Amino acid sequence: MQFSHQKQGLLIVLSGPSGAGKGTVCARLRNFMPELTYSVSATTRKPREGEQEGVNYFFKTREEFEEMIRNDELLEWAEYVGNYYGTPRRFVEERLAEGQDVLLEIEVQGAMQIKRRFPHGVFIFLVPPSLEELRRRIEGRGTETDEVVERRLDTAAKELGLIEHYDYVVVNDRVDAACDRIRSIIIAEHCRRERLMAIRE
Numbered sequence: 001m002q003f004s005h006q007k008q009g010l011l012i013v014l015s016g017p018s019g020a021g022k023g024t025v026c027a028r029l030r031n032f033m034p035e036l037t038y039s040v041s042a043t044t045r046k047p048r049e050g051e052q053e054g055v056n057y058f059f060k061t062r063e064e065f066e067e068m069i070r071n072d073e074l075l076e077w078a079e080y081v082g083n084y085y086g087t088p089r090r091f092v093e094e095r096l097a098e099g100q101d102v103l104l105e106i107e108v109q110g111a112m113q114i115k116r117r118f119p120h121g122v123f124i125f126l127v128p129p130s131l132e133e134l135r136r137r138i139e140g141r142g143t144e145t146d147e148v149v150e151r152r153l154d155t156a157a158k159e160l161g162l163i164e165h166y167d168y169v170v171v172n173d174r175v176d177a178a179c180d181r182i183r184s185i186i187i188a189e190h191c192r193r194e195r196l197m198a199i200r201e
């Protein structure tokens with residue numbers, strides 16, 4: 001009897017409140033785990049300084065985004081603090097079929113849509129070490145108006161309430177440690193009994 005890993009890649013969803021440090025952790029993961037495929041989302045949010053089209057996001061107008069929804073081009077989408085965000089479907093489905101692991105860094109409403117479609121996905125929730133630290137990080141970013149900061153804090157509190165729908169919680173006390181934990185989760189998930197196929201000689 002031989003055992004082999006499943007051919008289909010793992011779909012990994014990373015969520016967490018604004019200020020948990022998802023962006024920083026994902027940027028570090030790109031170096032730390034180059035074997036992972038990172039899905040680039042579409043959004044109607046304006047680019048922040050230094051953000052590049054096709055690298056950080058595909059920046060769209062509301063009309064373009066709504067067209068993508070109508071054409072069923074998105075695997076999931078959500079409205080978050082006044083803007084649309086969504087995951088282009090084709091790229092993700094093709095990479096998974098090729099056996100690559102794909103990481104989606106998305107907010108909770110989108111993650112719940114993915115969970116319904118991909119119940120075997122791996123759902124990871126990233127949290128800051130404390131709520132005080134969360135506020136400090138959101139305020140310290142300095143790129144948003146007071147109103148947006150308050151809305152993000154309010155949204156963050158609601159997002160924390162959905163933690164129970166996730167398989168794993170990673171505390172982002174240090175970026176390197178958080179990346180280590182995420183990598184360990186992915187390795188362990190590949191070893192799950194139900195993901196290993198037994199092949200008879």
Ligand code: 5GP
Pocket residue numbers: 015016017018022041042045076077078080085086087105106107108109110111
């Ligand atoms: P930001 O504006 O800070 O880049 O992102 C705001 C929120 O949108 C973050 O929680 C981020 O994870 C989430 N987000 C980014 N891309 C997507 C996506 O494709 N779908 C969904 N549902 N959320 C996304």
